[in-house]
Amino acid sequence: MTSPTDHLSSTHTDPTGSTHVTTDAQDAGDGAGVERRRRLGRLRTVVPAVLVLGVLAYLPYVAVDVPGVLPGRVNGPGSMQLLATCLVIGGVALSYDVLFGRTGLLSFGHALFVAAGSYLLTISLSEWSMPLPLALVTALGLSTLLALVVGVVALRVGGIAFAMVTLAFAQAASIIVLRNPGGATGGEEGHPLDRSAVPDLLVGVANAPYRYWLALAFVVVAWVVVTLVVRARAGHAMAAVRENEQRAAVLGFGTYRVRLLAFVLGSFLGSLGGAVHALVLGGSNPHLTTSEFTLSLLVMVVLGGAGSRWGAVLGGVLYTYADARLVEVSSAPFVQSLPDVVGQVLSQPLFILGAFFVVVVYFAPAGLTGLGGRLVRRTASR
Amino acid sequence: MTRTTPVLEIEDLHVRYGGSHILQGVDCDVPATGVTALLGRNGVGKTTTLRAIIGLAPRTGRIRLHGREIQRLATARIVRGGIGYVPEDREVFGGLTVEENLRLVDPERGVDAPVVERLFPELVRRRGQRAGTLSGGQQQMVALARVLLRENALLLIDEPTKGLAPKLVTEVADVLAEVSRTTPILLVEQNLPLVRRIADRVVVLDAGQVVHRGAAAELVADVALTRELLGVSMRREGAA
Amino acid sequence: MINAEAVGWRVGGAQILDDVSLTVGAGELLGIIGPNGAGKSSFVNILSGVTRPSSGRIMLQGKEVTDASATRRARMGLARSFQTSALFDGLTAGENVRLAVQAAGSAVLSPFRGAGSATSEVIDSLLTRVRMPGRARTLARDLSHGDRRKLELAMALASEPAVLLLDEPMAGVSAEDVDGLTEIIGEVRDSGVAVAMVEHHMHVVLGLADRVAVLHHGQLLAVGAPPEVTGDERVQQAYLGEAL
């Protein structure tokens, strides 16, 4: 019947019959010139990435006002904080795509690991009084261990069942966080970051650009790791498992190990994102543990385009941006001037986000990057 | 052969999938009697032709059933208009029992229809088994039985003997021969001996176009032509 | 190379396979024939580890593998094709083959190990070998039925297996290519691979097989040299009928 990988078939093909998953791998061409073409292909993926990175890294020096788009100057604290949050979530979405887009694992529990990274960092800083580096290692180590345990159990089943087991684990974690055991998590009020334990550069409104760079660095790390993995045998094995698990097994891939690897790797990157999230936001909050958060990760990845690095990051960034900025739209004067019921409905940011999401799924099933790719090709072919 | 009006007329049929142009102007008629075999190498578009007729592939051109244009109708309408379709991969409903598979088409009689009892006694024995657990050959029987439950103006049958044991191939050939006495069949088949035995006419496709049309006996007789069109000789095959 | 000893399989109260013992040696090709529903595919599934037998033992290269997973058996040099094509539909033909080549490599699954670059020639030669050159970039989902069968065979060959199990490799393959594929399988056998092939095209079986086994209602009806088996009256009765 259905499996979470069904969609991939549609996400990965567009009507021209070409694929985007395989751009890394389209070098299976014929004999001569292969090497050159491969190098060219690699260049074609690396150059835009480096360019975009350059532009993003320079933003804290851009003192231009973009009214309506960002709160104040591009490099003002408000904009920097907003962009930092967007980037962190973009990176987290990328980590989720390792599971969902690459390996076809529909997990509803990714939030668990992001939250684990975030909470374990804040807790080990203030509760266990560790220095930052040690706290970071502890948070990542424990989260990865947790991922291993959850993965070993949950991967015994597949498809929607897997989604539900992971959901169950995440629900359990969410409940535990809300119960505030031993006062460690702060319940629904969250756990603030111990300011004295982190470098001054990361604290205070004026230092927002440094938090922005931190978030950017996280995205770069996640990007590089995912790129390496996707190009490696493990990445191909993940694709094989996604496409046809039984076939992969008969070929000799240890499918359980492949899925576990993807799960642990994705969770590791997710918890790294959680830790950075805590640093950028100055604390952990229980919203990270909720299944809505995982659900929104799914939304982001699909929004941007599953199985594509640009797609995941873009989806994450856009979603977070929209979520934060739609509040402005809702209170815009033109909304207030609309008839009562319409105005009341439109003043709910979630309504706009939900409706927008439906539209994207509807008109750009391969995600925004897929749509972009299609436009580029169409104009090129004219 | 008497010249009757054809049951199905295809004019300038095109099928495109995204950028690839699969059928590039197929023209052919299916006469109102006998078996018309649609031949060709792997991937030339035989299945696609059948799917286009039944409305399962995006198509342009003109298709007439008994003189009525059907190329704009939805699949279900076309089928109710009298075209039965047996797909290449059998596509039985694996989760339903044999009985339920047949009742889907014929709610009243299902497995108990005379045609099933006569042609496929094995299915009567297995009426309660889930079709998904049937062997390949058994599934083919379900797929065939399913369309035979209904009165059809035309049957489209895609490689019905694929994966069948030799004995069954013979039996299926007999069934098809018998059915074709009352219902015209457009048959896609790789098994040339079978084609030779039951087909009246052949249409050969290559690269999305019709490259040959004629009586089956003619093609069989012309060794050179067979080799040119299909890459093999029917005679030698038949000897095996 | 591979032997089944008194293999039985029951499911849902029905005895699908009953006391089947067969051996295929290196460089030997065993044809498996039998009426539809006789249990041929089920037998191949048991040999390859996709299903577990209810009784009996499977030995692969002298080691017992009855309880070993499909993955383990693949690592031990066993490859197979499926009756209904089981490909990675969302990947291209070339990538399908490359996965098969990679899976065969004994290298441990390291996330950062390179994908291997020398394989594109290998991929092309494999695809050419199964008579589908130039289709490396087509998505498996978009291949025609016959091409899918060929790709299936290419993937089985990719791992340079010691034991090869083929479930109806010729089903749906156009008449033109049947001879070619027959030739390939012959070559594979001659290179010392143990091949077991389920097939309904009798001329292929008769042309290739060193021995033929006939399954009927889950039991071995006959095993022997092709002429012997086809001469057997019971086989004619149950399977061949009056051939076309």
Next chain:
Amino acid sequence: GSPGQPGAAAGGGTGAAAGGTAGSAYKVGLVYSKSGPLASYGRQYRQGLTAGIDYATKGSGAVAGHQIQITEQDDAGDPAKAVASATDLIGQGNKIIAGSTASGVALQVAPLAKDNKILFISGPAAADAVTGANRYTFRSGRQTYQDVATAGSMLGDVKGKKVTVLAQDSAFGKANVAAVTAVLGSKGATVSSVEVPSAATDLTPFATKVKSAAPDLLFVAWAGANATAMWTTLGQQGVFDSTKVVTGLDIKATHTLFGEVATKIDFLSHFFDGAADNAAYQALDAGLKKQGGSVDLFTNDGFVAGQMIVHALEAGGDDVDEMVTSLEGWKFDGPKGSMEIRAQDHALLQPMFTATLKKDGVNVTPQLGKTLDPATVAPPVTPFK
């Protein structure tokens, strides 16, 4: 050219809004729930704030010639959004941040105040931890401890009495249990609790547990949508037959949600329509009417915040430390009555009320019981960390 300082404005200026010169506005940032689950609390707070500033500036909306310029941002109850908004507002040169409808928001924004040395006046958020959070954080509403202490007052002498707390098994619930244990336990009551998992749908088991505990006083701490089901179940299982039941009185819209048992409950109240009467209350009432609202629970917190903002600006102008000093120990009259900001931990000492509900037809109106003196419900001092 060289890129200059990250985050700096074009031309290398120092901070966007140095402000301060006469005539330029005093900027106040509001981060509160305009949407999300606490939107109605947020609306009350906002309306109260307008009335409060109006009252404190005598209708001018200006302090010493400087207009008070308010910038609002919606946090939808999400601390992450609140932190981003607060950062933005601070970056824009707002020296005062107010709002925080949700406790989670208050607790995550409070550290920002300290980091950036700005004044933070928390709103309806009730968490005790906001008190004493840091030198720059104040509150304009009541805290959980004051609620509980009010409930305790209803038992008279609690010595030897059995008190049970029915609360959700969450930080909010736990805080209430802890507060009851601290307030009433120290006076000699035996306190036990029935904690309801947040995932529970049917509350019969808990009603049964409460019934069999047969306490003299049942304190219900409940926040959430299934309140009506909870009250109905308590009623059905006969808890009211033998026990005095106390809970906090929420906003007007909830007064109809107690179903059958509404009149049997004793309420403690932070504030309600008709709870007090003084100049501030009348100003609040009039100010709200002007905005098409009416007096309700959190309009007080907004009004008081307005008073505090104006007072801080009058005394401190642009200097945050001056503002803080001026607020510490400040005594004033709010709509509830006389208030005092305790210097040691910025607790807001204030009167509390008890009430009952009166049903007349479909209308349910609260009736004032006792007004409790600020001192009798004052929380213990929690010095800054």
Next chain:
Amino acid sequence: MSDLLLILVTGLGLGALYFVAASGLSLIYGLMGVLNFAHGAFMTAGAYAAWLTMGALPTGWPVAGRLVVGVLVAVAVGGLVGLVVEVVLIRPLYRRHIQQVLVTVGLSLAGVAAAQGVWGADPRPVDKPAWMSSTTDVLGARLPNDRLIYLLVALALFGGLLALLHLTRLGLVIRAGVENRTMVEALGIDVHRTFTLVFAIGGGAAGLAGVLYSQYAGTVSPAQGGSLLIFAFIVVVIGGMGSLTGTAVAAVVVGLVQQLANYYAATGVGDLSVVLLLALVLLLRPTSLKGATA
């Protein structure tokens, strides 16, 4: 003893409620492969429809009479919403299951937000017939009367749906269409209409669940549907994804386990009991979920 009886009866009532909520979900998932996240929004729609209807009817009518009309309207509204959603949003995304699921995710966000915009986030009281809010003494236990109603409704719904699926031709077409929609069409059966109908039936069941739950809670609120949806999901999964009988059994088990754990186990266990149950079922009997995996 009387406590145990009370816990068991309320547990059954809870299970009945879960079943009504899960049945529509299970039906749509099982038949169309769409995990309908908007099911919660459908329930909310039903609840508000009934609330508005009951408010609009003359107050002179007995509450029970207004409730019956409210239920009918809720089922109709739920069905209509399902119908429209299927035709407008689900059908064009045919075969793209994940996209279909995502559309419902979007809908669930937008639907709840819209309700919140129009009626506010705060719960509103609903009228409940006096008999339903009172109790009956049995063996010393005060059993709430409304639980009996929920049980009866759930039983009737279960029977009706089973009969629909297994005794009618529509049921057969539905089951076949689930497996291979194209082939059903190729057999000359108009499958679009069938699937629209399934969605409408699922929506109607959601509407019914919405009213029942609002009666149970005594209020309507925008988030109500969503909170019930979580349990409905769990029930559907434990029940084996799309199996109606499995769903019924799972609903009762979940209801009972939750009540018993909440009463007898230490605090905290009750909270996790359902989740633990789910994990346990999945790990011990992963094969029962094959339908979901395949």
